[in-house]
Amino acid sequence: xxxxxxxxxxxxxxxxxxxxxxxxxxxxxxxxxxxxxxxxxxxxxxxxxxxxxxxxxxxxxxxxxxxxxxxxxxxxxxxxxxxxxxxxxxxxxxxxxxxxxxxxxxxxxxxxxxx
Amino acid sequence: xxxxxxxxxxxxxxxxxxxxxxxxxxxxxxxxxxxxxxxxxxxxxxxxxxxxxxxxxxxxxxxxxxxxxxxxxxxxxxxxxxxxxxxxxxxxxxxxxxxxxxxxxxxxxxxx
Numbered sequence: 584x585x586x587x588x589x590x591x592x593x594x595x596x597x598x599x600x601x602x603x604x605x606x607x608x609x610x611x612x613x614x615x616x617x618x619x620x621x622x623x624x625x626x627x628x629x630x631x632x633x634x635x636x637x638x639x640x641x642x643x644x645x646x647x648x649x650x651x652x653x654x655x656x657x658x659x660x661x662x663x664x665x666x667x668x669x670x671x672x673x674x675x676x677x678x679x680x681x682x683x684x685x686x687x688x689x690x691x692x693x694x695x696x697x698x
Numbered sequence: 699x700x701x702x703x704x705x706x707x708x709x710x711x712x713x714x715x716x717x718x719x720x721x722x723x724x725x726x727x728x729x730x731x732x733x734x735x736x737x738x739x740x741x742x743x744x745x746x747x748x749x750x751x752x753x754x755x756x757x758x759x760x761x762x763x764x765x766x767x768x769x770x771x772x773x774x775x776x777x778x779x780x781x782x783x784x785x786x787x788x789x790x791x792x793x794x795x796x797x798x799x800x801x802x803x804x805x806x807x808x809x810x
Contacts, residue, residue, distance in 0.1 A: 589741075614796060625702075625800040626787075639796070673741055680796040686732065687798065689742040 585609055587690035589674050595696045596664065604659040604693045606674030614680035615657040616687065617649060618673040626673070632657060633680035664697045671695070700725050702790050704801035712809050713780055719773040719804050721788030726766040733762050733773050734787040736803070742787065745773070778808045 587608045596602050608615060617629040631639035632651040646668075648660040657674055671692045677685040703722045711717050721731070730749050734742040746755045746762040748771065754763045761774040775782055785805045789798040 587741075616796070623802070625802050626789075626798075628797065631796050633796070671739070675742075677796070685796070686744055686747050688744060689734075691741040692739075694739060 587674060587676055587688055589672075589690035589693050591693060592691065593694045593696075595698065596661070597698050598664060598666075600664075601660070601662040603661065604672055604674075604695075606657040606659075606690055608655055608657075608674075608676035608688070608690075610676055610688060612676040612678050612688075613654050614677045614685070615651060615654070616675040616677075617657065617659050618675065620671040620673055620692070622670075630659075631680055638680055661695075664695075666697050669695055669697045700790070700792050700799050702788055702799050702801040704786075704788055704804050706804060707802065708805040708807070710807040710809060711778060713778060715778050716774065716776050717778055717806075719775070719786050719806070721771040721773070721790075721801055723769050723771075723790050723799075725792060726769055727792065728766060729791040729793060731762075731764055731771050731791075732789045732798070733760075733771075734789065736785045736787060738784075745786075775806075780808045780810050782806065783808045 590605045614633045616631050619627045629643045630649040635651050650658040673692045674690040675687040677687045701724050732747045733745045736742050748755050748764045759776040764771050785803040787803045788801040
């Protein structure tokens, strides 16, 4: 595997389900990100991890819970979601979280549908 | 407030034409600006990254320019091909942290 991978690629869940999204980066980076992309809206940054510590939580509802067990893996745990949470969830990584010139590399995304 | 705007939201041109996509931003004190491509239902592919000290970057048929004083960047695509059809996103980093501010994108369709 190369680059940034995400699983599953598609997920359909009911509002009472609990599921997790997984992201893995094979680039040796130290920062990882979760973004939400809804139709017709700019990307929304949800969470940022730098060296396995969360450095940003952009007012995201508690029904989204991130986990970063090491610098290569990032999870997004989902529970009691709402239909408006249906979106494309994108994971990204970069060499460092701060400083100029840190290019972010994205995974293919997980298309989430909440029924 | 720091904002990024991309106009038009959609663009359709015949194959073979040269074209320009626009990105404008408030506040000229940027760190860098990045252009991405997104195919339908897919993730983002980084195309070009321009540092604040640079005026342009080139990759193949793509050329991105940066004019901080006017708050503008353009992505020039030469000799467009149907495979260039995608949504093109512009993202700006303004300070030393990780936050990128995103435009809403321009959906480009190249007609064969």
